[in-house]
Amino acid sequence: MNTPLPDVATRLTDAHRHETLFSARALHIKQSAVRNVFDISMRPGLISLAGGNPFLQTLPMDELGDIARDLIAEHGATALQYGSGQGTDELRRAICTVMAEEAITDAVPENVVVTTGAQSALDACTRVFCDPGDVVLTEDPTYVGALNTFEAYEVDVRPVDSDEHGLLPDALEAAIAAVTAEGKRVKFLYTIPSFANPSGAVLAADRRQRVVDVCRAANVLVVEDNPYGMLAFDGEPARPLRADNPDDVVYLGTFSKIFAPGLRLGWLLAPAHLKRRLYLANECVVLCPPAFNQMLAVEYLHRFDWVGQVRSYREVYRTRAEAMVAALESAMPDGVQWTTPTGGFFVWLTLPGHLDAETLLAPAIEAGVVFVPGSAFTAADGPSASLRLSFSAVEEDAIAEGVRRLAGVIRAAL
C-alpha cells in the first residue's frame, strides 16, 4: 500500500528541523562554479568554452569493449570483487612506468596509492594534513576543485602572487613568513606547476627548485598536482618538482587526461613515511578503488600504444589552442589580454581594468557562449577581471564562433 505524501507544510517543517543537523563542515561545501556552468552548457546551441573535458573520440572503443567483456568473462570474480585499498599491484607497477615517462624514474609501487581521480587524492591530502584553520598556500588563480576541498575542511587558503611563469618564489617565502608571524602553521603548498588549471601557466625552470627549497626550509610540504604534464604541445614536458625532490613532494597523477576521466582513476606518490596515513585516509572513504576499472586500465596500458595516443591528443589540443588564439587575435577589442598556452586545456583571458568577468556571464549565455569567471579560481575576495576559456572539447569552427560571440559581449560592455 502506498503511504500518502506529507503535505507541503509538514515537509517544509522537516527541512527546517533538519537544517540544524548539518555539521559546520557540510555548510562549507559549495557547489563548484564550474559544475554550475557545466549544467548550463548542455543547452542546445550554446558553445561551451567552460568545462575542461578531454577529447576521447580516438580511443580504441571497440577493442576496449572486447577487453571489458573478456575481463568479466574470464576474471569476473576478481574484477567485480573488493580489492586492496592501496590499489592492485599490477596497476601500481604500471603507474610507475607512466611516471617514468614524466621523468619520475625512482617511483616504487609500494609508495603509490591508487585513488578515484586526483580529486580524491587531494581530499586525502587535506584530511591527513589539515586541521580547521591550518593554512594551505596556492598559486593565484588555482584549481577550483582544490579550493572547494580546502574550504570543505575549513582550511585557511592563502593565495600567493603568481605571474605568467607561475608562482613567485619571493612571494612564497614572504607568505610563509607572514603566516608564521601570525602564529599559524602552513601545512602545504598546493601547486600545479605545468599547464595550470585555470591559467595555463608553466612554472619557470629557474623557479622550480627554489619553490621546493623555500618550502623545505620552512617544513612545508609540496603537493604537486600534474594532470596536464604530458600534454606539452612541443612534446617536452617540464620536469616535475617530484623528479628531483622525492622527500618533499606528494605527487598527484591521474588517468583523466591521458586515458579516460569516467574511470575515476588517479594516484598519489608519497614518501614512504607519509604514504601509510594517506592510504588509510583514502581507504576509509572508498574501501578500495574500483577493481574492474583498474584491470581495464592495466590492459589498456599493456596492450595499446598509450604514449602514441597521448602524442595524438597533444596534436588535437595544440591545433585547438592555435584556433582559439587566432580567433582571439582577430575578434577581441583592444585592451583584452590573453595567454598563449604551450600545453594543457586552457586560455586565461583578462578584461580591461574596470570589467568584472562575472557580470558578463549572463549576457554571454544569452549570446550563446559560456565561460568560467575568474572569481571561481581564487581564495581572494572581490571581483575578477579574468576568465577561463577551455579549448579541449570544442572543434575549431565552434571555438572561432564562440570567441566571436564572446568578443561581441565584451565590446558591448566596454
Ligand code: PMP
Ligand atoms: N587537478 C586539476 C588541476 C584538474 O584540472 C582536475 C580536473 N579538472 C583535477 C585535479 C581532478 O581530476 P580527476 O579527474 O583526476 O579527479
